[in-house]
Amino acid sequence: MSRLLQSLFFICFITTLMGTQCYKAAPPPPQQEFHEKVALSPYQKKYNIGDTIWLHYQTNDKTFFDTLSNQRLSTSTLQYLFGAVLYPKYQAPDNPPGGYCTFITSAGAPLPQRTGASATTASFDIDCDAAPKYDVKLGVVLKYTGIYLLQLPGAIPLDACSGQANPYPRANLYFSYNLPDCNKDLYLSIPEDDRKEFPEGITEYGIDIKVSYAFEVN
Secondary structure (H helix, E strand, O other), X not given: OOHHXXXXXXXXXXXXXXXXXXXXXXXXXXXXXXXXXXXXXXXXXXXXXXXXXXXXXXXXXXXXXXXXXXXXXXXXXXXXXXXXXXEEEEOXXXXXXXXXXEEEOOOOOEOXXXXXXXXXXXXXXXXXXXXXXXXXXXXXXXXXXEEEEEEOOOOEEOEEOOOOOOOOOOOEEEEEEOOOOOOHHHHHOOOHHHHOOOOOOHHXXXXXXXXXXXXXXX
């Protein structure tokens, strides 16, 4: 075999091998994608300082809705995070002490939270227990005037309970609001220069798919 043919054969072999390895390295797509709805009350555009917005996630059993199979699947052996993020968007104070809000439990106890100039956030574990269903509440006590976005977490990984196997190892959980709309008109009332962001339109998209809720505090 000539040296030229040997070189061509070697290049073809390496290209094929690399393509095969790349193909093998690609993980299989998830077999489940879970989406759940969260209630919000009171549902309105404007609130007062000291008001509390309640997020309530409740099911009839321990299942999640799988959008790929279009059915609810048992999740009794799984644990996951629940929480929210409050973003100041317009005429809010800059990095106030203690955060833009206080996150509380259903009993009114303050939750550990993280805060900075751009957001205040809190989350907690929904652990495995003997309860027959999910019934989770999170309160957001409003502290300052301004226009805000209350955003639900997305792409939440699912972990197995202690001593259990995870039946959906590559699946994620997504939450959205069970609301007719999330006050997009209020967000669009912010002057255009104050709505500039990158990627452009990301906030409007979050409101459209109901993972972000716009409201004003007076």
